[in-house]
Amino acid sequence: MSDEADVSTGFDPHGIVDKWLPVWDALRVFEPRDDDSRERRYVVDMFPYPSGDLHMGHAEAWSIGDAVARFAMMRGYDVLHPTGWDSFGLPAENAALKRGLDPREWTYANIETQAASFKRFGVSFDWRTRLHTSDPEYYRWTQWLFLRFYERGLAYRKAAPVNWCPNDQTVLANEQVVAGKCERCGSEVTKKNLTQWFFRITAYADRLLDDMAQLEGKWPDRVLTMQRNWIGKSTGAYVDFRIEGHERPIRVFTTRPDTLFGATFFVIAADSPLAAELCADEQRDAFASYLEEVRRHSDIERLSEGRDKTGVSLGRFAINPVNGERIPVYAADYVLADYGTGAIMAVPAHDQRDLDFARTFGLPVRVVVQTGGPDPNETGEATSGDGVLVNSGRYDGMSKAEAIAAVAADLQRDGSGEPAVTYRLRDWLLSRQRYWGCPIPIVHCGACGEVPVPDDELPVELPLTGYELRPEGGRSPLESAEQWVATTCPRCGGGATRDTDTMDTFVDSSWYFLRYPSSDDEKQVFDVERVRRWLPVDEYVGGVEHAILHLLYSRFFTKVLHDMGMLDFVEPFQHLTNQGQVINGGKAMSKSLGNGVDLGEELARYGPDVIRITMLFAGPPEDDIDWADLAPGAHLKWLSRVWRLAREVGDIGRGSDPATGDVEIRRAVHRLVAEATEHCEQKRFNVAIARLMELTTVLRKAIDGRGLNDAAVIAAVREGAEALVRMLAIFAPFAAEENWQQLANEPSVMFAGWPVADPVLLVEDVVTCVVQVAGKLRDKFEVPADVSEDTLRAKALASEAVQRALAGKPVRSVVVRPPRLVNVVPG
Secondary structure: OOOOOOHHHOOOOOHHHHHHHHHHHHHOOOOOOOOOOOOEEEEEEOOOOOOOOOOHHHHHHHHHHHHHHHHHHHOOOEEEOOOEEOOOOHHHHHHHHHHOOOHHHHHHHHHHHHHHHHHHHOOOOOHHHOEEOOOHHHHHHHHHHHHHHHHOOOEEEEEEEEEEEOOOOEEEOHHHEEOOEEOOOOOEOEEEEEEEEEEOHHHHHHHHHHHHHHHOOOOOHHHHHHHHHHHOOEEEEEEEEEEOOOOOOEEEEEOOHHHHHHOOEEEEEOOOHHHHHHOOHHHHHHHHHHHHHHOOOOHHHHHOOOOOOOEEEEEEEEEOOOOOOEEEEEEEOOOOOOOOOOEEEEOOOOOHHHHHHHHHHOOOOOOOEEOOOOOHHHHOOOOOOOOEEOOOHHHOOOEHHHHHHHHHHHHHHHOOEEEEEEOOOOOEEOEEOOOOOOEOOEEEEOOOEEEEOOHHHOOOOOOOOOOOOOOOOOOOHHHHOHHHHEEEOOOOOOEEEEOOOEEOHHHHOOOHHHHHHHOOOOOOOOOHHHHHHHOOEEEEEEEHHHOOHHHHHHHHHHHHHHHOOOOOOOOOEEEEEEEOOEEEOOEEOOOOOOOOOOHHHHHHHHOHHHHHHHHHHOOOOOOOEEHHHOOHHHHHHHHHHHHHHHHHHOOOOOOOOHHHOOHHHHHHHHHHHHHHHHHHHOOOHHHHHHHHHHHHHHHHHHHHHHOOOOHHHHHHHHHHHHHHHHHHOOOOHHHHHHHHHHOOOOOOHHHHOOOOOOHHHHOOOEEEEEEEEOOEEEEEEEEEOOOOHHHHHHHHHOOHHHHHHHOOOOEEEEEEEOOOEEEEEEO
16 A cells, blocks of 8 residues: 555545544543642643734644643653633734724634634643633733732832834833834834833842742753843942032942943933933034934844944033043933933943944043953954953052952942942833733722722723723823723722723733633632642743743742742743744745745645644754745655554554564664653654654564564564554644554553653664764774773774775874774874
8 A cells, every 4th residue: 555645545634633632522631630649740831822823833832832741641740731822912902903893802713713723733731721811700810919019019100211102002112112113013113201000020130030040951041041131130339420510420330340440431321311411502402313313213222232333422521530530421322221320431442332432433442451452442342351450540450350349449438439239120011001901900099099909899800892992192092981990999989090001911921820720710819729739830832032021020920929928939930942933945934025834724735743743853842943844745654654554553463462572673662762752851852753753664664574473573563553653642643543543442542651661672782883083984883782992992993994094194092982983083
């Protein structure tokens, strides 16, 4: 019979989906026991936003997460693998506005579409955990958490400049501003002062940093680095500079007080109120023009490396406190108003951004730390390493560390500064001027001020009618719901108004993983005992784009709840796996490029098992996948080969003792089981699948070469076929169930467990040793598995092929890794 995946093979990648989905439901295959009979594992995928049907990125992410969950299930763990939707957010509001719908209609229709697709994709969810962050039953508890933060002084309200999209009529995070425009609609972004709600995440800055020690080796290094950089802890000193014509000194923070003698100019953030306050009259027009330009760019753009430095003189001079030198004051965009004090001393010889600015504006560059490197005046490259101080008065000759301590102490003694620690991290601005989000449970009373809504009146539900999604006059949508806004003060009973902001959707996603184990609990935010049993999350799977905000906010929430006595852990996710991006033809998929790949069409063509295998076989989870380079048809053929093999074995040898099987076949089977297991443990599913393919070939050769007549061959092939199908269950679950049935077994294959390699069969008597000369393969030969290093070295050097490769050259060294490798290094 042909291996081609067509009608002639009998393998139907689509029909098996409809066949096995109801069986899984009936057998409740993916519902954990939660009875302490097994060790628990909690596997969570970063939940999706319901923007439409599933796409190729979803297929990759959930193929990885489901392989992790199924592998744990088959190894005997009691696994909770939940599902839900991050269903609040601006896209739903914009889509509803465009289509003339209520955001609920668009959101929940998409959720149902995605839910059906997830089921047909074969994801091993426990559907009883299903939640939607836009359900009042969920956001009641988001509001409850907000109030607990408010009681602890961790939620507060203040006026702040924000990125404002006039088209979407909402605040944008810095990450949502690209080239001065809204990333969603392309409108020019402006700055606007608004009274906003914040979470005091800065109170947890040190713990967020220190607790990363628990995550080393368990989270990707780059994610930890990104979080450390985002928090940005800096140790140094505050330095006070007097400004001529200005009464009070301006305080700056520097990590390098040892370089004060090298400060040749002073920079203030252009959008800082201080810049406008200090600007001399003759510079006001130039400053106003420059400020307008600065406001068109996000903070991220302003800080990007390689960007041309811009600025304007404020017509003032600052006085350096260590040497009395007058240095010019500039306003520039590479200093941020809300970072540190919004002002810096500029030391161009030892800071690249300052040097770029100095070269642009023709300002002096003075070396004060001699590092042994070339002069920045000549190279255009600042020197920032350790060295000895020069041109620094009494500090000359001191090391960097000695000078930092000495200068900081002298500043404190003279009343011109003090040692200090600062952070790049800012408090979390959570207010959004949109409708489709969680209402903030605060009322504003003329007599009582801010008053929390009592717990027994939660949730404060969004109004169903009487609101406008885009009201005129810059009002937020909830402001337009006048009947909803008007309320009674819970404290004094007088007239009051509801807060008309909604919460950033990152608030919803900062705690959803805590809700899953008791998502149906109507009496409490989560069941503390269930959370104690299941959490922290063992495996968290999702995109690296969430490396900073979502993961940082979730860690913050977890620490606050720990301090409230509700959690017995401080880190929510034990292990983190980031998947790469699915691209096409070397580029990100997009409608404008015309290189999009429709997941629905691919599923209709190949079936879910093939798409899953294709995604997982393409490379390790963190690598990008180029769909143009992949061959799903080849994987369909492989699954057809496995189907044919299982059909031929059928019930032959069922009940036979594997120990009576052919030893040669069994050695190959157990070696491949051991290797596939190791690679699955490391989440190298691509290599594990390659071992399954190799096992398929081993079994096919055994059947074709020796037949299924000999009892020893039958026992070994049956053992191998069942091992193959059991391992296949985490990658191609529908095909695995079908093949398990073809092998005359009762469903589900998930109950059969993961095969275990016999260590006795893994011991090899003879192995192949590879011999390299200068890293290139030159010979190979069979040797005993316990061959000694000396014997292996002698045999390799005696090889004629090795001697030819050396061509008379002397041997500098011989690297021996018994029993499989020798590398000869010529002199």
